[in-house]
Amino acid sequence: MQKKSIKQIHQKLHHWYAQYGRHDLPWRHTEDPYHIYISEIMLQQTQVKTVLERYYFPFLEQFPSLTALANAPLDEVLKAWEGLGYYTRAKNLHHCANAAKPTLPTTFDSLVQLPGIGENTASAICAFAYKQPLAVMEANVKRILSRIFALKTPQKVQLQQLANQLLDKENPYDYNQAIMDIGSMVCTVKSPDCAVCPYASICLAREQNDFDYPEKKKKTVPTREDIIMIESQDNAVYMRQREGKFLHGLWGFESMKEGYEEMTYLGTVTQSYTHFTYKAKVYHDNAPKQKDRFFTKKEIAQLALSGVDKKVIKLLEKNKIL
DNA sequence: CATGCGTGGTT
DNA sequence: TAACCAAGCAT
Known part of the structure; x- marks a missing residue:
């Protein structure tokens, strides 16, 4: 893709984000890596609404710092996590707090070695807490990239390369937040709104009027x-x-x-x-x-x-x- | 690479 | 309303 068109996309995205982005999310109003880390772990496979309304604030009030989390009994952490699901997240949080206190590491390589922090979460912490130019690669981004490039069964490496190419390295924080907002508010699973989408001019799915990207595999539930x-x-x-x-x-x-x-x-x-x-x-x-x-x-x-x-x-x- | 891992929102 | 799936990770 041409550098010029990528720059135009960045401008459109930035403009859309300034007007319609979810600027009220509390983890966008902190520079504390610990707060951002907690939000990222809570948000794994979990809707923003659930985290925002029921878990983020109470958890941080109970465990206000990495050291406070490390010093708390694991059972208290689990109790605070009750109802949120995927409970090894709570165990890993507690483990990481003890391993990393008083502060989290500041590089992708060291973050991704910690339990419960995969490539996406490591990228997100780097981009949001440390303003490093890394591309997040979660469900929204995967769907957007798969649609733009009409990839029915995208390979992980392929998506990561495309994400890296499209990333606005000058503004990784806003870019990553913006593309996730586009995914959840514009390029939605069921009814994408191409009329307002910053990526519309380069999107193959829009051109083909087929939005089933990536292809879903149906499974029976036993x-x-x-x-x-x-x-x-x-x-x-x-x-x-x-x-x-x-x-x-x-x-x-x-x-x-x-x-x-x-x-x-x-x-x-x-x-x-x-x-x-x-x-x-x-x-x-x-x-x-x-x-x-x-x-x-x-x-x-x-x-x-x-x-x-x-x-x-x-x-x-x-x-x-x- | 496929599968198991929780709960609740959305359509 | 049954089906899909959400800021994924570990194995």
Whole structure:
């Protein structure tokens, strides 16, 4: 592409951003790398609205600095992350805080080595916190580039090269924020508004009137069935902290495959996840073998729980077990 | 490179 | 309203 046309695109983009960009986002009003880092991790696969309205401010109030985060117990961090999903993010945050305190590294190479910081997040921190000329490469940017160059199945390297070419190296901060805003407000998945798009003059998708870029692969969503066993004693229930990758660090109940026939069926809880639908029958055993770690309703309120387990708790309250 | 990982918004 | 998917990362 001609340098001249790229410069024209930058001007159009800059003009659009000045008028319509989301300038009210709080992480665009800080120079603190820690604040920007927290926003980037929260925003991974998570909508701006959720982060903005429910998590960003409370988290920073509770953990106002990298050192404060490092010194907090992991369980407190998990509790602050409750409901946000992808819980290894919370574990990685805590780990990074301890590894990097009192301040984050300032280069892409050192950032990308930290757990939970991939290439996109490292680029974003460099561009937004340190004003370095790196191109972010998240879902919005991928969609925009795929459409501009009509790439149905783009390769990672190919997209990165195109992103690097289009980047405004003089203004990496505004450029990256602007292209993400274009993705979420103009070049949307379902109904792109080419009339106001700064990239319209060079966009092949617009020319072809085909916006299915990159090509979506459809998958069937399986159902995962489960049996949850509740052991209770004196208005308290046995709970344990998960260790696997799924719902890592959150507190929950035991699953079982057999031996529940003689117990009391309480009800079924369901939860839809991206890759499967979860459906669990909940049984109650009031003659528990577990000896320790029974939690009362008040104690459970202090633990980090998943959506499913919150539904189970409601079922227990309804059955007057808690 | 494909898959697993949470939850809630949007259409 | 079922389906898609959002400021991705690790394996």
